Amino acid sequence: MEIWINPACSKCRSAIQLLDAEGASYTVRRYLEDVPSEDEIRAVLDRLGLEPWDITRTQEADAKELGLKEWPREAASRDRWIAALATHPKLIQRPIITAQDGTAVVGRTEEAVRDALSR
Numbered sequence: 402m403e404i405w406i407n408p409a410c411s412k413c414r415s416a417i418q419l420l421d422a423e424g425a426s427y428t429v430r431r432y433l434e435d436v437p438s439e440d441e442i443r444a445v446l447d448r449l450g451l452e453p454w455d456i457t458r459t460q461e462a463d464a465k466e467l468g469l470k471e472w473p474r475e476a477a478s479r480d481r482w483i484a485a486l487a488t489h490p491k492l493i494q495r496p497i498i499t500a501q502d503g504t505a506v507v508g509r510t511e512e513a514v515r516d517a518l519s520r
Contacts, residue, residue, distance in 0.1 A: 402420075402425060402426065402427040402428070402498065402499060402500060402501055402517070403427060403428045403429075403430055403498070403499045404416060404417065404420065404427055404428070404429055404430065404496050404497070404498045404499075404508070405430045405432040405437070405445075405493070405495060405496055405497040405498075406429060406430070406431060406432070406495060406496045407431070407432070407433055407491075407495050408431065410495055410496070412495065412496060412508070412509050413495055413496040415511070415514075416496045416498065416508040416514045417429070417496075419511060419514045419515070420514065420518070423518055425518055427498075432490050432493060432495070433490050433491060436487065436490045437486075437487065437490065437493075438487060439480075439483050439484060439487045442483050442486050442487055442493075443483060445497060445499065445505055446483075448499060448500075448503060448504050448505035449497070449504075449505045449506070449507065450504075452474065452479065452482070453479060453482035453483050453485075453486055454469075454472070454474045454482055456486075456493060456494040456497070456507060457469060457482065457485075457486065457492050457493070457494065458491070458492050458493070458494055459492075461489075461491055461492055463489040463491055463492055464489075464492055467485060467489070469482075469485065469492075494507050494509070495507075495509075496508045496509070498513075498514065498517040500517045500518075500520035501520055502520040504520055505517075
């Protein structure tokens with residue numbers, strides 16, 4: 402199990418606390434420092450069953466500067482979105498937890514973190 406976090410994020414800290422309380426074995430990835438490649442983002446999206454625009458923080462300054470709200474949300478634009486996430490990792494929704502069964506969740510709620518633990 403791996404969790405992508407920003408240590409400054411309260412949702413990330415809460416997820417870590419819950420994982421620790423449950424005695425989970427996991428690896429922390431500070432994705433702002435250890436930026437995921439485009440291929441890693443694709444792999445996580447596949448595990449999540451989501452598209453890149455589904456995990457993009459569109460209210461961030463970088464998103465507004467790029468005009469992401471205006472970008473098409475369609476298969477033909479998928480690579481463009483993934484490239485933006487790899488170039489501007491702050492735009493990636495957090496925390497993302499990869500579960501033991503090969504799936505992943507965006508662990509913004511206690512329920513989502515517990516779901517990852519149960520997989």
